Amino acid sequence: MSAAVIAPDFTAVRTALWRALHLEVDAAPPVLQDEVGLQLAAPDNGWRERPDMHPQRTAPFRASIIARARYIEDQVIDGIKEGVARQYVLLGAGLDSFALRRPDIAAQMNIFEVDQPGHQTWKKARLAELDMTPPASVHFVPVDFEAGDDWLKHLGKAGFRTDEPAIVTSTGVSMYLTHEAIVAMLRQVAALAKGSRFVMTFLCPIDMADADLQPVLRMGEAGAAASGTPFISYFAPQEIVDLALAAGFSAVAHVSADDLAASYFAGRSDGLRPPARCEELIVATV
Numbered sequence: 001m002s003a004a005v006i007a008p009d010f011t012a013v014r015t016a017l018w019r020a021l022h023l024e025v026d027a028a029p030p031v032l033q034d035e036v037g038l039q040l041a042a043p044d045n046g047w048r049e050r051p052d053m054h055p056q057r058t059a060p061f062r063a064s065i066i067a068r069a070r071y072i073e074d075q076v077i078d079g080i081k082e083g084v085a086r087q088y089v090l091l092g093a094g095l096d097s098f099a100l101r102r103p104d105i106a107a108q109m110n111i112f113e114v115d116q117p118g119h120q121t122w123k124k125a126r127l128a129e130l131d132m133t134p135p136a137s138v139h140f141v142p143v144d145f146e147a148g149d150d151w152l153k154h155l156g157k158a159g160f161r162t163d164e165p166a167i168v169t170s171t172g173v174s175m176y177l178t179h180e181a182i183v184a185m186l187r188q189v190a191a192l193a194k195g196s197r198f199v200m201t202f203l204c205p206i207d208m209a210d211a212d213l214q215p216v217l218r219m220g221e222a223g224a225a226a227s228g229t230p231f232i233s234y235f236a237p238q239e240i241v242d243l244a245l246a247a248g249f250s251a252v253a254h255v256s257a258d259d260l261a262a263s264y265f266a267g268r269s270d271g272l273r274p275p276a277r278c279e280e281l282i283v284a285t286v
Contacts, residue, residue, distance in 0.1 A: 005125060006118030008041075010227065011172065012094035014052060016041045018062040019069065021048070025055040026062075027270040032070045036097035040126050060213065064274040067260040068281060072169050072199050073098060075283070079167050080108050084195055087166035089155065090114060091185075092145075092173045095123070099138045106135040112160055114151055117142035152188055165195035165286070172279075175203045175231040182233060183247060189284070190248035196286040198249070201279050205234045208277040217278065240282055249284040256280050 016037030023030055052058060076098070079085040086109045090096055093113035099106040113120070120142050127134065139158045143151045156162065168189050174182055189198040206217045224231050235243070237254040244252040257274040260281075265273040 004118050005121045006116065007122050008095055008119055009229070011229075012119075013041045013043070015065050015172065016095040016097075017043060017047060017053060018058065018065050021053055021055070021058075022062060022066050024048075026059075026272050027268060031063075031264045031272075032066045032073075034069070034097055034101060036100050036132070037095050039130055039132075040095045040097065040123065042126070057216075059272055060275040060278075063265065063272050064257065064279050067257070067264055067274045068171055068201055068279070070264055071255065071260060071281065072171065073102070075197065075199055076109075076167055077102075077105055079197070080105060085165045085167045085197070086110065087160060087164060088112070089160070089166055089168040091151065091168065091170040094119070094172075099134050100132055103135050106137050109137060110159060111135075111138045112141050112155055112158060113138065114141045114143050114155070116146075117144060161193075163193055165193045165197075168192070168196065168198045170198070170200045172201055174200060174235075175233055176229055178232055183243065186244050186247035186249070186284070190244075190286055192286055194286055198244075198284040198286075199281060200240075200284070201281050202235045202240050203231065203233070203279055204236065204277045208236065209275065210277075213275055213278065237280060237282075244282055244284045249286060252282055252284045254280065254282055 016034075019032060019034040020038035023033065023035065047053060076085075076088055079088075088109050089112045091114050093115045096113065099111050115123075120140050124140060141151070141154050141158045143149045143154050145151070152160075152162070160166070170185070177185070186198070189196065206214055206221065209217055221231050237256070241252045241254050257276045257278065257280055261273040
């Protein structure tokens, strides 16, 4: 039986719209150029007037979304150049458009988009409507996380090689998972082939953020809870680094918002940059 068609959740759509808004309201040059996500989301004509699209108020959070996407794409491209990985796994792929925007890179590796079955059915139907054909190297892997499906088992059925290194990513997901689920995910990735990398975002405790951002972050936390998807897990940077090391990774690096700002936002005329100590990343190496 085919999966029911379920439109992507609010967060996935907002991420795609923020990436599109970056090209419209922020100064050149763009940190990331993504117009495909907007086409997939197909919002109504008034999407730019939504409160969560306000150019100034949402700028820090828009920058954070753009920064993490650019960083991960650079990790994938560098992995290809270095011969580290020919497999790229996106846990919770959502409206990711990397393979469509960078077919030159996608052709050099197997890309596994892992997501809820209903969301993937919707995305594939939307691609067909837009006459967008992903490269043959893209594999859609439906996994019902809520039912406890074994995502690694499903990856294997789709052609993933556990004896070859991979780049595995999880962005905007950890805050919805329990501590136990995060540990389980870290252990699964740490057991992959030597040389594999795991790039994961995490939320810092709200009281670590700058004081002027804390009210906005608490509103976001309340909104997530009200929508039935509460934020469950927050980590101080050293805490998540230690957790990943305990899971079996040989090396773990914390990539801060300051690091991302230095790499991608230095010298910008609009002052755009991701906020410190809000959502940051770790890169863990097997």
